[in-house]
Amino acid sequence: MGFKCGIVGLPNVGKSTLFNALTNSSKAQAENFPFCTIDPNIGIVPVPDERLDKLSEISNSKKKIYTSISFMDIAGLVKGASKGEGLGNKFLAHIREVDAIIHLIRCFESKDIQNVNANIDPIRDLEIIETEMKLADLESIQKRIDKKNRKNIAEEEIKLLEMTMDCINKDQNLEILNNYFDKKIIEKSNILSVKPSLFVCNVEEENIKSGNNYTNEFIKKNGEENTIIISAEIENQINQLEKNEKEKYMNMINLDETGLNILIRKGYNLLKLKTFFTSGPEESRAWTIPSNFNAQKAAGTIHTDFEKGFIRSETIAFDDFVKNNGWINSKINGKMRLEGKDYIVQDGDILNIRFNT
Secondary structure, three states, X not given: OOEEEEEEOOOOOOHHHHHHHHHOOOOOXXXXXXXXXXXXXXXXXXXXXXXXXXXXXXHOOOEEEOOEEEEEEOOOXXXXXXXXXXXXXXXXXXXXXXXXXXXXXXXXXXXXXOOOOOOOOHHHHHHHHHXXXXXXXXXXXXXXOOHHHHOOOXXXXXXXXXXXXXXHHOOOOHHHHHHOOOHHHHHHHOOHHHOOEEEEEEOOHHHOOOOOHXXXXXXXXXXXXXXXXXXHHHHHHHHOOOHHHHHXXXXXXXXXXXXXXXXXXXXXXXXXXXXXXXEOOOEEXXXXXXXXXXXXXXXXXXXXXXXXXXXXEEEEOHHHHXXXXXXXXXXXXXXXXXXXXXXXXXXXXXXXXXXXX
């Protein structure tokens, strides 16, 4: 399953540099002028997971398949984007395709890199992007609930759209929608302003560990839970190194974890996702599912036939699988459980699905 993130922000905040770093590529053009990215670049990245490495080793698997995350580098938005300023309307449409939005915020000074505004102000920059998304939502909602179009929309969705429009017009927090509507209806509505968001503060190398005045002010206003401090340029350099060199360089600059790993961890928490595994001699594989998935739904992520014909799941917790060195000893020592369709799969579970064809 994995998930898709769209990287958004004002021009020249480092989106393409971050995209290239996260995807370990040079796919995105990173130049010192606005709108150097026009069509979105998409990169699919395997999610590093040491647990899968261990399972593959224990099961002596021929193949090892990580779950993945997709990044979309969306061109710089500017004030007036919802009305077509820059190339805004096209870019806003791309954001509708993603599960979560990464707001990249400029928190660095540089005479060499143009800034579309007169000064550095992360809080203002985020407000510009969020305002443009809300204005785009208003325009979209008004079209959708017009008398000509509303006959094709379910009553519950019309209520959602009308409440969203009311909240935006009154400048109210859109999180209130979660109190009235099911998550699936909200996601299906494709409203930009309610998409889950991570805030990535792009800083100079010397500010990676403790941030700077810009990041401190930003965190004070927007909170720490979904905020990440990254140097896109340093991340790019790290990803161009071999594994041993990468570790040495990270030690040298006192960096404990790559920005990619932090972003993935916070992204999984934000979207309430978890990972389960399948493991055997042919392959060991990681699977991403929503945290509330039961065993039958989890089986469906492997194959639809597994969900339709689900009988039960042979289930072992990751730590038990490792301690008992695989399936056989886990079963002998009573660590393998038979779980029914209503069992809520836990992060790290290893599953073997029994099903009728």
